[in-house]
Amino acid sequence: KLGELTIYSLPGVFSANELDAGTDLLLSTLNAGICGRVLDLGCGAGVIGSYIKKSNPQADVTMSDIHAMAVASAQRTLAENQLQGQV
Template sequence: MRAPYSGRGKPSREELGMIIARIRGREYRFLTAPGVFSWRRIDPGTQLLAETMDLEGVHSVLDLGCGYGVLGIVAAKELGEGHVVMTDVNRRAIWLADENRRLNDVESITEVREGSLYDPVKDEEFDRIVSNPPIREGLDLVLRIVREAPNYLTEDGELWLVVRRKMGSKRILSEMRTVFESAEVAARGGGYWVLRALG
């Protein structure tokens, strides 16, 4: 999904950093390193989505383009049981997300898979797909995420995206309303919109 990191997956010890964050009333620790999105701090859009995504009654979550794993790990911690899959094309992100699921004690219900968009989850369905999509890779890529999402959602499943308000948010919301029965702006903050689509 995001451009693959040109170097090796595993960072050197000198490259590794640690982010400590409080999300939904819980403390999390995330290993980070250069070569992944927003490695110095949790991106404000990711933070907003992590705080607001509705996980009530959810048993399965796909974190699409997971980076170092914030959304998937928060979802797993909230669920306590079920199944969370985190995917990314960036090998360094995959390595970090795998380490972070262990660091935050959710390894029993999470897994990390390498691959582009929905390729790693062929023939699977989820109650929620959550993503901070790579808008800088182009609007068409984000619209593709929206169009293909129903193929990977359960009957009552929902797609949750966070986007910058000034970077195609209205076009993305319009596409969600075309593809799904309904879509809305579920939260706003810091120049970001959390978009929710269902049905």
């Protein structure tokens, strides 16, 4: 869980068991008002992209990762939180 978000992470995906310090720091700098298109490269479980979409429903979020387990995790994170986005 991250606030109101449920994060789904399969084994082997970066930061699978807990939020890493770097992502936590980055999230603390984001605020509402992000609009337009957002690209989350190396999305892992989709923490950043999902956080942005939840906080900014008007944003068009696309997430991408080279790791198939990460892609599946990000898709599930979006679905679990009833968020729209491309992975």
